[in-house]
Amino acid sequence: MSLTGFTFKIVTPERVVFESQVSQATLPTRMGEITVLPNHIPLVSSVIPGEIRIVDEQGREHLLAVAGGFVQVYPGKIVILADRSEMAHELDEARAAEAHERARKLLEAKTGMPDRDYAALKALMDKELARLKVARKYKERGIRTGDLK
The missing domain is CATH 2.60.15.10 (F0F1 ATP synthase delta/epsilon subunit, N-terminal)
Known part of the structure; x- marks a missing residue:
């Protein structure tokens, strides 16, 4: 070790x-x-x-x-x-933003939905938000990610 x-x-x-x-x-x-x-x-x-x-x-x-x-x-x-x-470096910021916005709109439109549907949409929105944040941080800071594998 x-x-x-x-x-x-x-x-x-x-x-x-x-x-x-x-x-x-x-x-x-x-x-x-x-x-x-x-x-x-x-x-x-x-x-x-x-x-x-x-x-x-x-x-x-x-x-x-x-x-x-x-x-x-x-x-x-x-x-x-x-x-x-x-x-x-694999993330497309525009696609991540679109996916996050679609999930957010679905969540807003589904008032009175069953708890499990709400939880699934919320999880999808959280996943897309994570992708969006990483894509933006990478773009802003220019963090290298392609050198290691």
């Missing part, structure tokens, strides 16, 4: 989105945002829609959007099994 880094891997049903040695990973969980550093204690948690920030061993920050899933932290390794995840 390295004192300066650990393996970070995020997997969706379609592909391995990212796998590399990193020095830090910050991710959204149901209990709040957590940052994993080398030698972190083992843990399992659910991941909610939001932004994942990774710092590689050269000190560069990389952004990903995640739609939810589970994380498991092992000695020297962190694995996220995600419903959906994309590197920031």
Whole structure:
């Protein structure tokens, strides 16, 4: 187990989105945002829609959007099994904004809907908002994300 880094891997049903040695990973969980550093204690948690920030061993920050899933932290390794995840450079800000707006309008139009339908629409809106925020942050800050894989 390295004192300066650990393996970070995020997997969706379609592909391995990212796998590399990193020095830090910050991710959204149901209990709040957590940052994993080398030698972190083992843990399992659910991941909610939001932004994942990774710092590689050269000190560069990389952004990903995640739609939810589970994380498991092992000695020297962190694995996220995600419903959906994309590197920031893969996101299309305009498409993310359109999808978020469609979900928001559906949610507003469905007054009196069953709780499960409301929850599904709210989850969709949260996922699209996460994608939109990551796309905008990437565009504004020019964070590099294409170098590692």
